[in-house]
Structure formats: C-alpha cells, structure tokens
Amino acid sequence: MDHSQYTQIEEWFWPYVHSFECDDKFVTANLDLKKDHTEKVCHEMNLLTDSLSLSENDKLIALLIALLHDTARFEQFVKFKTYSDAKSFNHSLRAVEILRENNVLAHISPDETHIIEKAISCHGAKEICPNCDDNSLLFARLIRDADKIDIFRVAAKNFLDYKDSPEGFVQDLPAENSDGYTPSVLQAVIDQRRVNYSELRTINDVKLLQMGWIFDINFPQSLLRIRRTGHLEVIMSLLPEDDQLQAAARYVRQYMDAQIANIDK
C-alpha cells in the first residue's frame, strides 16, 4: 500500500461522512463527535505505530484501519438515533459492508484488504477475534488500543459533564443518578474479567467497566499513552470515596505501572 492509495481512500471517506449532514442539531452534534473521534483515533494510531517502530507499509495500513473503523457510525446515528449496536446494527461488521458496497478497497491488494476488513470487523467486539490469523491479529490489536485510548478521552469528558449537570445527561442505565455500584462489576475488574453491558446499573459501573478495559489493552506503549493523557485518572478520580472502589483504582494503577515498566526491557 502506498500514500497515494491512502489519500484516494481518504478522498472518498470524508465526502461520504459529510453526505450525512442535515439540519437536525441533535444529529449534527452526535455526528461531529464521531468525526472528531475518527481524527483522534488516527492521531493515536500514528503515535502507537511510531512507538512500536512498525514498517512504513504497516503504519499506513494501520492508519487506514483507524480512518475507516467507524465508517458505519454515521449511517447508524442518522437511521437509528443511537450508537447502541444492540438497538441498531453491529457497526463493526456494517463498516465492512459499506466499504464493499462502495468498492473503497478496490485498489488495495487482496492480502491487505483481508487484514483491513478483519481488523475493522472485530474492533468493537467484546473479545478480540478468536480465530484471527497472525497478520490480521497485529492490526486488530492496534485498532482496539487506539480506539480505547480515545474513548477514555470521550468518557472522561462525559463523566465531568455529568458531574456538572446530571439532569442533562442521558444514560441508558437502570439505576441512574446513584453513588452506588454493582459488586459483580467491581469483582470483574479485580478478576480481570470482561464485564457484560447488561450487568451495568449505575454510572460508577460504567467507570468500572472502562477501568477494566486496561486489562484488554494489547501494548504497554498504549498504557503509557493512557497514563500520559490522564483521562483514565480523571475517570477514577470521579469514583465515590469507597474503600473497595479506591482499592480497584489502585489495582488498575499498579497493573499499568508494572506493564509500562516492561517497555524496552
């Protein structure tokens, strides 16, 4: 893959995204969040692939995956007014369909197309694709990390907004506006297990879920970046003063520090 191929696809992508623009302020605000997210995931991907010293070709494939990973978000919000896959469609799989419908990867080699499609199709899954071939696995790991790094930014902002004005905050939770948490969600973090979205009951459960993502981060360089941005620290600072919650936050910090200490060893 070369730079001109990347540029050609980028010249398709942004007009495609802009084609969903409309007069509805609510839709526009939500689409803008995903445009911003796409640009920032591309930025995070560049930082990550630089820190891993990948080849120029691999860097370009990874950047293209970052650009295209949320292609289906725009159609999803315009059609369903939600970013919930459970209430609409699987946006990771739908992205691959859209790319095929529009022949976006027509000039990319079959091997590289396979890698790009595989990484995009599993970027939002709870677990990384279990039967992934080695070539695709690297890129699936990269996009899952770059995506989460930026989601911590978005989440920290959401939690700060919630603190300032809880009434303006829309969360699909059974027990909103509570200082409580669900013990099984806390235990999942301690056990380094993934949390099911259906287990979430309070806003603190969402913070715990995101803290638990740390154990799913693939590269210690990503953890270093997460520590540097400080967004996860903001999320954890917004947990209530509860001994068990604070112990979970300490556990997450210690895990990150230990992984980061392994870089370049």
Ligand SMILES: [Fe+2]
């Ligand atoms: Fe996504």
